[in-house]
Amino acid sequence: MSRTKVVDALRSTDFGKEMTVKGWVRSHRSSKAVDFIALNDGSTIKNIQIVVDPSTVDEELLKSITTGACIRATGKLVESQGKGQTCEIQASELELYGGCPSDYPMQKKGQSFEYMRQYAHLRLRTNTFGAVFRIRHNMAIAIHKYFHDHGFYYFNTPLITASDAEGAGSMFQVTTLDLDRVAKSGKVEYDKDFFGRKTNLTVSGQLEGELGATALGAIYTFGPTFRAENSNTPRHLAEFWMIEPEVAFIDKDELMDLEEDFIKYCVKWALDNCKDDLEFLNKMIDKTLIATLESVIKEDFVRLPYTEGIRILEQAVKDGHKFEFPVTGWGMDLSSEHERYLVEQHFKRPVIMTDYPSEIKAFYMKKNADGKTMQGTDVLFPRIGEIIGGSVREENYQKLLDEIEARGMDENNYKWYLDTRKFGSCPHAGFGLGFERLILFVTGMQNIRDVIPFPRTPKNAEF
Numbered sequence: 222m223s224r225t226k227v228v229d230a231l232r233s234t235d236f237g238k239e240m241t242v243k244g245w246v247r248s249h250r251s252s253k254a255v256d257f258i259a260l261n262d263g264s265t266i267k268n269i270q271i272v273v274d275p276s277t278v279d280e281e282l283l284k285s286i287t288t289g290a291c292i293r294a295t296g297k298l299v300e301s302q303g304k305g306q307t308c309e310i311q312a313s314e315l316e317l318y319g320g321c322p323s324d325y326p327m328q329k330k331g332q333s334f335e336y337m338r339q340y341a342h343l344r345l346r347t348n349t350f351g352a353v354f355r356i357r358h359n360m361a362i363a364i365h366k367y368f369h370d371h372g373f374y375y376f377n378t379p380l381i382t383a384s385d386a387e388g389a390g391s392m393f394q395v396t397t398l399d400l401d402r403v404a405k406s407g408k409v410e411y412d413k414d415f416f417g418r419k420t421n422l423t424v425s426g427q428l429e430g431e432l433g434a435t436a437l438g439a440i441y442t443f444g445p446t447f448r449a450e451n452s453n454t455p456r457h458l459a460e461f462w463m464i465e466p467e468v469a470f471i472d473k474d475e476l477m478d479l480e481e482d483f484i485k486y487c488v489k490w491a492l493d494n495c496k497d498d499l500e501f502l503n504k505m506i507d508k509t510l511i512a513t514l515e516s517v518i519k520e521d522f523v524r525l526p527y528t529e530g531i532r533i534l535e536q537a538v539k540d541g542h543k544f545e546f547p548v549t550g551w552g553m554d555l556s557s558e559h560e561r562y563l564v565e566q567h568f569k570r571p572v573i574m575t576d577y578p579s580e581i582k583a584f585y586m587k588k589n590a591d592g593k594t595m596q597g598t599d600v601l602f603p604r605i606g607e608i609i610g611g612s613v614r615e616e617n618y619q620k621l622l623d624e625i626e627a628r629g630m631d632e633n634n635y636k637w638y639l640d641t642r643k644f645g646s647c648p649h650a651g652f653g654l655g656f657e658r659l660i661l662f663v664t665g666m667q668n669i670r671d672v673i674p675f676p677r678t679p680k681n682a683e684f
């Protein structure tokens with residue numbers, strides 16, 4: 222008999238019909254007269270209850286159906302007497318696919334997330350991670366749908382590159398050179414390397430994304446991104462996924478409208494499409510989760526110039542607020558603590574911070590007439606801090622070249638990029654959304670390592 226997914230079985234009202242379900246045992250309670258098996262197959266957070274008359278089943282088989290075991294159950298779908306479920310299956314046949322010995326690391330309920338991270342290959346079978354990764358999937362669908370419906374083309378940018386888009390220098394080098402031999406000879410012959418030059422994993426697809434936008438009008442990337450910064454925080458990964466839309470002919474205000482509309486669409490998508498999983502996470506992880514998601518889509522984001530933001534932080538210090546990282550005044554880079562103060566305590570809604578000092582931002586951002594600030598538009602979110610980094614791009618060839626030189630970057634690596642300004646340059650803008658930061662926000666999870674299946678962080682590349 223063909224398999225029915227648990228999600229479909231639970232929705233069915235075909236009482237009396239024979240069905241086969243397959244999945245992993247969440248719990249097994251036995252008594253003399255009846256056994257109850259809670260079965261989950263990943264199609265929903267909910268389990269289906271399998272009711273077994275122990276006198277009809279081989280004793281050894283029944284004993285082997287322990288937490289974590291994988292089984293098939295066939296039987297009649299009946300209306301449930303128990304509260305909290307509509308239907309259950311009265312098993313007439315059970316089959317064991319894979320038993321699960323008692324040293325199964327996910328056996329106990331209520332293990333810490335830190336503990337479960339050691340078993341990233343098995344934690345997927347728990348309720349929380351099932352919910353998180355179903356939501357992650359749904360957010361990816363929402364992102365593609367949003368951009369497709371708005372006339373953006375999905376554009377794939379290279380993972381191996383010779384340029385450093387962000388100029389931050391925290392890159393993973395890609396090489397086929399034998400490092401032991403390099404160490405012995407004392408010199409690196411990059412012309413002998415695979416690409417004949419020094420290459421690294423991309424820190425952003427933006428520069429190539431701009432090539433797409435200045436030809437196709439509007440594109441977005443959605444792919445892996447690598448940063449070798451030694452940041453051991455709950456918001457940083459060495460390998461994460463970034464979504465980078467880039468649009469020709471939009472200005473700063475239109476860019477902010479896009480950022481706000483896009484992120485609200487994603488959050489609303491979660492509320493509309495991930496109800497059961499969100500309710501579970503709201504109960505188990507963060508009791509304010511759904512209320513927070515609902516409030517974000519209702520409220521207008523604050524649009525706050527950096528200079529004004531610094532003034533608010535300085536006032537907070539005067540009023541006695543204690544920050545772990547000092548507020549050193551205009552020119553400082555904000556830490557997530559400062560960002561969260563503005564969002565959570567001062568404005569109590571998301572903030573788009575604009576017009577940062579040029580020095581603390583990347584080379585490609587368009588400067589304002591004051592020569593000091595640039596047209597950046599970062600979105601700051603409750604519980605997260607920076608979730609989006611964006612800006613209008615410098616479209617003037619000479620100004621861009623001057624900036625590249627002033628920063629001591631190798632102009633030769635950016636010739637193709639500069640060509641977009643040399644030939645038919647156009648005003649354009651774009652942003653990057655950290656996918657995992659969005660998932661953190663939408664799931665209420667606390668640590669970014671728990672919203673990507675197999676996290677990569679300093680000293681950690683298992684699985």
Ligand code: 4AD
Binds near residue numbers: 609
């Ligand atoms: O602010 P960032 O560095 O901006 C860029 O890379 C631009 N090229 C984007 C663009 O304009 N096209 O990164 C963008 C976002 C951040 O706001 C954050 O959400 C996420 O990427 N991010 C990280 N997420 C997880 N781990 C890290 N190490 C991250 N670094 C950035």
Ligand code: MG
Binds near residue numbers: 607
């Ligand atoms: Mg940034």
